[in-house]
Amino acid sequence: xxxxxxxxxxxxxxxxxxxxxxxxxxxxxxxxxxxxxxxxxxxxxxxxxxxxxxxxxxxxxxxxxxxxxxxxxxxxxxxxxxxxxxxxxxxxxxxxxxxxxxxxxxxxxxxxxxxxxxxxxxxxxxxxxxxxxxxxxxxxxxxxxxxxxxxxxxxxxxxxxxxxxxxxxxxxxxxxxxxxxxxxxxxxxxxxxxxxxxxxxxxxxxxxxxxxxxxxxxxxxxxxxxxxxxxxxxxxxxxxxxxxxxxxxxxxxxxxxxxxxxxxxxxxxxxxxxxxxxxxxxxxxxxxxxxxxxxxxxxxxxxxxxxxxxxxxxxxxxxxxxxxxxxxxxxxxxxxxxxxxxxxxxxxxxxxxx
Ligand code: COI
Numbered sequence: 001x002x003x004x005x006x007x008x009x010x011x012x013x014x015x016x017x018x019x020x021x022x023x024x025x026x027x028x029x030x031x032x033x034x035x036x037x038x039x040x041x042x043x044x045x046x047x048x049x050x051x052x053x054x055x056x057x058x059x060x061x062x063x064x065x066x067x068x069x070x071x072x073x074x075x076x077x078x079x080x081x082x083x084x085x086x087x088x089x090x091x092x093x094x095x096x097x098x099x100x101x102x103x104x105x106x107x108x109x110x111x112x113x114x115x116x117x118x119x120x121x122x123x124x125x126x127x128x129x130x131x132x133x134x135x136x137x138x139x140x141x142x143x144x145x146x147x148x149x150x151x152x153x154x155x156x157x158x159x160x161x162x163x164x165x166x167x168x169x170x171x172x173x174x175x176x177x178x179x180x181x182x183x184x185x186x187x188x189x190x191x192x193x194x195x196x197x198x199x200x201x202x203x204x205x206x207x208x209x210x211x212x213x214x215x216x217x218x219x220x221x222x223x224x225x226x227x228x229x230x231x232x233x234x235x236x237x238x239x240x241x242x243x244x245x246x247x248x249x250x251x252x253x254x255x256x257x258x259x260x261x262x263x264x265x266x267x268x269x270x271x272x273x274x275x276x277x278x279x280x281x282x283x284x285x286x287x288x289x290x291x292x293x294x295x296x297x298x299x300x301x302x303x304x305x306x307x308x309x310x311x312x313x314x315x316x317x318x319x320x321x322x323x324x325x326x327x328x329x330x331x332x333x334x335x336x337x338x339x340x341x342x343x344x345x346x347x348x349x350x351x352x353x354x
Contacts, residue, residue, distance in 0.1 A: 005048055005112050005113065005116045005117075006048065007036075007048045007049060007050060007116065007117065007120050008047075008048070008049045008050070009049070009050045009120075009124065010049070010050070010051045010052065011033075011034070011052070011124070012033040012034060012052040012053075013052075015033050015127075016033060017033065017127055017128060020166065022130040022131075022132050022135060022166060023132055024168070025130070025135060025166050025167060025168045026167075026168065027138070027167045027168065027169070027170050027302065028138070028165060028167065029165070030165055030166055031053045031163055031164070031165045032053060032125040032128040032137070032163070032164045032165060032166070033052060033053060033124075033125055033128065034050050034051065034052060034053055034121060034124050034125050035050070035051060035052075035053045035054075035121070035161060035162065035163045036048070036049070036050050036117040036118075036120065036121045036161060036162040037049055037051065037159060037160070037161045038113055038117065038159070038160045038161075039146070039157070039158070039159055040107055040146075040157060040158035040159070040160070041157055043107075045107075045109075045110060045113055045160070048113060048116075048117060050120055050121060050124055053163060058146065059146070059147070059148035061147070061148050061149060061150045062144070062145055062146060062147060062148070063145040063147055063149070063150075063152075063155050064144035064145045064146070064197075066150060067145075067152065068196065068197045068198040068201065069104055069105075069106075069144060069145035069155055070104075070142060070143065070144035070145070070196060070197040071097060071100035071101055071103075071104055071106065071142065071143050071144075071194065071195055071196045071197075072097075072100075072140060072141065072142035072143075072195050072196075072197070073093040073096065073097045073139075073140070073141045073142070073195060074093075074138060074139070074140060074195075074301045074302060075087060075088060075089070075090055075093045075138075075139045075141075075258075075301060076088055076136040076137065076138055076139065076167075076301060076340070077122055077129050077136060077137040077139060077164075077354070078129065078136050078137075078340045078341055078342075079129045079130065079131040080341055080342035080343075081131075081341070081342075081343075082342075083131075084342065084353050084354075085122055085126055085129050085353070085354040086340060086341070086342055086351045086352070086353055086354075087118070087122070087139070087351070087352045087354060088258075088339075088340050088350060088351060089258050089262065089350045090115070090118060090352055092258045092261065093141065093258065094109075094111065094114050094115070096195060096256060096258075097109055097114070097141060097143070097195070099193070099194065099256075100194035100195050100196055101143055103191050103193075103194045103196065104191075104194070104196055105154035105155065106143055106145075106155070106158055107158065109143065109160055113160065114141065114160075117141075117160075117162055118139070118141070118162060119354060121162050121164065122137075122139075122164075122354045123354060125137075125164060126354070128164060128166055129166070130166045132168075134168060134169055135166060135167065135168050136166075136167060136340075137164050137165070137166055137167070138164065138165050138166075138167040138301075138302070139162060139163075139164050140162065140163050140164065140165070141160070141161070141162045142160070142161055142162075142163075143158050143159065143160045143161075144158065144159055145157065145158055146158055146159045167302075169303070170300075170302040170303035170306070171216070171303050171306050173309075174306075174307040174308065174309035174323050175216040175217055175233075175298070175306055175307070175308055175309060176214065176215045176216050176217075176308075176309055176310040176311075176312070176317075177210075177215060177216065177217050177218060177219050177232055177233070177308055177310070177311055177312070178210040178213070178215040178217075178218055178219065178311075178312040178313070179218075179219045179221060179229070179281055179284075179285075179311065179312065179313040180206060180210070180218045180219060180220055180221055180226070181221065181226045181281075181313075181314070182206075182226075183205075183206035183209075183218075184220070184221075184223040185199065185202075185203050185220040185223075185230065185231065185253070186199065186220070186223065186230065186252070186253035186254075187223035187224075187252075187253060188223070188224075188251075188252050188253060189252060190223075190252060190253065192230075192252060192253035192254060192255070193250070193251070193252055193253065193254060193255060193256060194255075195255065200234065203218075203220075203234075206218055207233065213312075215312060216233075217232055217233035217298075218232070218233060219231075219232045219237060219311070220232070221281060222253065223253070226281070227280060227281060227282075228248065228278050228279060228280055228281065229248055229279045229280070229281055229284060230248055230253055230254055231248070231254060231255065232298040232306075232308070233298060233306075234300060234302070235257070235259075235298030235299055235300035235302075235303065235306060236248075236254070236255065236257040236259070236260035236298065236299045236300065237296070237297070237298055237299070237308075238260070238263065238295075238296070238297055238298075238299055238329075239279070239284060239287070239293060239295065239296050240293075240294040240295035240296075240326075240328050240329070241283075241284075241287045241292055241293055241294065242292060242294075243272075243273065243294070244272075244273045244274070244275055245263075245264070245267045245272055245273070245274045245275070245328065246274075246275045246277070246279055247260065247264070247274075247275070247276055247279070248276070248277075248278065248279050249276040249277050249278065250276070257299060257300060257301075258301060259299040259300050259301055259304060259305075259336075260299045260300075262336060262348075262350065263299050263305075263332050263336075264276070265348060266332055266335055266336070267328070267332065269347075269348075272328070281313065284296075284311070285311075285313050285316075285318070288311055288318035288320070289318065293311075293318070293320060294321060294326070294328075295307075295320070295321070295326040295327075295328055295329050296308040296311065296320055297326075297329045304333060304336055304337070305329050305332065305333040305336075307323045307326065307329060308320060309323065339351065
């Protein structure tokens with residue numbers, strides 16, 4: 001936006017907050033009172049506004065519906081003991097949103113639209129940031145094509161929106177995962193490094209096949225040989241083997257996860273040996289077989305750390321050490337939680353107070 005951002009506000013007539021049981025909130029089911037929207041029309045972002053969260057009109061020909069021309073982010077806000085709202089690493093989500101937007105032929109989102117929209121929305125819905133232990137406000141910024149045109153070409157019109165929802169734990173317990181050796185999430189040259197709907201929709205079917213066999217999620221492997229581990233479900237994946245923290249290196253096929261980046265920074269700060277490199281399925285399976293796989297976990301905004309309890313590969317299942325014995329992942333999870341809740345010093349400058 002070139003001129004000063006002028007956000008119009010239309011408040012909800014009656015807040016829905018009294019209907020919410022903050023002690024029992026399921027991920028992604030309850031939305032806060034308001035949403036932020038801006039339109040990209042005639043080459044510029046305009047009409048920044050906050051309105052009640054409600055159903056919206058969209059052209060039935062929108063390329064968002066037909067071709068997945070949509071990108072999104074996920075970040076969280078936390079309420080500290082003294083009632084301050086903290087957001088965690090919102091700048092990284094902004095950077096990544098624009099990386100995804102470029103890949104999907106969308107215009108760059110200006111920083112003021114993102115930050116001022118986020119701030120205004122969180123101020124108006126600050127009561128929706130829960131303070132019950134283990135909860136937070138999940139923030140979902142997204143951009144999608146708002147063209148009324150079914151042909152294939154870069155879109156001309158877009159909407160940028162932010163919605164928020166109070167959330168509890170993403171996974172109720174440690175997860176059982178299956179190393180996928182047929183289906184593929186991402187390939188070299190594809191869009192796996194982006195947060196676009198195109199990466200998530202097609203992943204649901206293979207995950208469902210694994211869920212039908214008793215697993216919670218998949219471990220994705222490379223698209224050429226299924227030889228290297230890439231991600232787990234919708235998260236980055238990490239292992240502790242021989243006291244070293246090992247995770248697949250970033251590239252075309254791997255999301256530049258903000259929790260991933262935070263966990264690696266903390267591990268390095270603690271003096272732990274960290275390896276970002278290609279991780280072979282064979283070495284993880286061998287470590288699990290020999291009892292050397294000390295810890296395995298997914299790292300993502302929704303779950304923060306999702307402990308992996310069991311790994312299945314081909315026809316074998318490997319049980320991992322009990323979660324309570326896992327030194328690193330428990331310690332790093334506590335460190336991140338304490339940082340987000342303002343209980344310890346924000347030594348990396350990751351927190352923004354609203
Ligand atoms: C995350 O783990 O942070 C995600 O992106 C999950 C989301 C797709 C619900």
